[in-house]
Amino acid sequence: MSTAATETTPQDDVAVPDDVLVDVRGLKVHFPIKRGVFFDRTVGHVYAVDGMDMQIKRGETYGLVGESGCGKSTFGRALLRLEEPTEGTVLFDGVDVASLKGETLRRKRQDMQMVFQDPLSSLDPRQTVESLLLEGMQAHGLAKDGKAATARLRELLSAVGLPPAALRKYPHEFSGGQRQRIGIARALSVNPQLIVADEPVSALDVSVQAQVVNLLEELQEEFSLTYLVVAHDLAVVRHISDRVGVMYLGALVEEADADDLYAMPLHPYTRALMSAVPVPDPTTEDRRERIILAGDLPSPANPPTGCRFHTRCPWKQEERCDTERPQLRTIELEGVPGTHRVACHFAEQIQRGEIQPHEVDVSFVEQVDAQPDDATPVTVEPGAP
């Protein structure tokens, strides 16, 4: 506690290796649940992100999977500081994102761009593609010279596989896949280092998804991009990612190189998730042993104690599971590399078959989440409590 600097950024003493672009420590984003006539009474919190620790390396694709409501999007938004963290830090290229203000924040944002799930609602319908693309470039002083800007626009369009004639059209004149290409071109227009893609293909037709997946891969190579891809489709995430993190109720439960994770899932939740994905092969489908999880995802406003998965875990033990929250850790097991981390007290015993799965009593999960069309008068505001 000798200087003010160490007080505000206590993590500074931990060295971040050079190849790390994004370094996240103990990140939490809690949303207050407000109730009452003027919604001035905070009656609880939604623990949307609740203790994320992870790093994204330069040039890699990090895939984040998990079920709806587990906090994937909130986490992605918090990285770009579109959401104020309640606790924890995000270092982008060595700089604490929370310390950025005004002009410096704006300039840093140029390096971090977002691609959204629904391309139509994320593109202003009244702007032509040309003005949509120029907007970001102008904001970051990249379109000063008209000739250079025109050349850049053509370059962008050809990079995402759209004809030059697309410039004069409006978003609604395109198909879903083409709109997603426009969204990607817009993100690219300011030469970012990191692109956070939130469900980039889930709104698209199956046959078109592959086009966009391939495009993202080509662009990464061409422009040395780093990706955080947030998605619920495990097959897509596995295909596109170098490393994968599995999220459950606000935090990672497992993280590994994509191939390692799918070859040997260690966390009970990851196992269940992977066994639940239907595979387009009848022979495999008929033979598969499914782990059918009982019950629903608990509410992030009221997460279970201890291991957050213990209410649904078929391997849950009497000791520790409901009292002690497991941390992400590496484990000593034949064939499990040091890059494979898992947050389960009993990962070794489960993997070695010393603990067998058992029946789980289904408990009913009350829906207390704030939904706009809920009958209960609840509103939730973003921001730290």
Next chain:
Amino acid sequence: MTATTTRTSRDARTSREPLLQVRDLSVTFRRSGEEPFHAVSGVSFDVQPGQTVGLVGESGCGKSVTSLAIMGLLPKRGNTVTGEAVFEGTDLLKLSPKQMRDRRGRDVAMIFQDPLSSLNPVVPIGRQVTEVMERHQGLSRKEAEPKARELLDKVGIPDPSRRLKEYPHQLSGGMRQRALIAMALACAPRLLIADEPTTALDVTIQAQILTLLKDLVQDSDTALIMITHDLGVVAGLCDEVNVLYGGRIVERADRHDLFARPRHPYTHGLLASIPRLDSARGERLNPVPGSVADNLPWDHACAFAPRCSNAVEACRTTQPELERIEGGVETPRLLRCHNPISEEA
């Protein structure tokens, strides 16, 4: 090739009278000042008792319109429905709205993608289940209530006595879908139509619901029409699969034949374009180029021609017919294509 020497159990089943025969079903939407739009054209298929038939295809290919037409649930104005949907000897398309209402929920029931919009938000779910039984089985509310509790229990809703009194918004998406399935099953219908019943659900919940549907079909001999865009769901669930493109069936086969040897270039393209959890990583995906926006009208062409890597000259001048082809092991195979993918591929 048509006659098989050894009769399998499937043959025995197909020799039964079909429960539903859809014949040449077409639905055309008309809006003043616009060209009529053929959402569904010449769709025919049979559903046997206890069979699960899949309708699969991308958004807009006519899956929902097909099922809504069978159920008599299309908007009253602005569309023309032709063809037949013969359910146990009665053409459902010729029934009056009142007669159709009587059938719906009793003989034929439907579950939708979005359970919230098909449940009444201001009526407790237990009451919604008992209402179906009161209406169709003439039970009193008192008689229906224990049955409703039993049903909620059967579809896996925990603590059913308490849940009977809850409103839809108090249930999660998965529980709502279960409640809807309970309602659909209330009168033990012989045919259930499920339109993307798990698309809005998470994958672990989807696995629960699919297991539930599979068990129900097996235990009660209910026939199921499964509508989905997810080829994985089809692979695990359907006996027979119909692939739709641009409002027409382009390929039909037993699920094993279809996935092992897709013959239509579109089916083949779909399978090549999806990343799979159980195959080697790192291979590039092979997308179908373009989108449905590029379709040609079926009248004088194959709608898929602009996107098809197998297209030949005839594809842009002549509509291919849906024809019987060699190779179906148990179910006859049908294909609509001038230049199919070779059997070895």
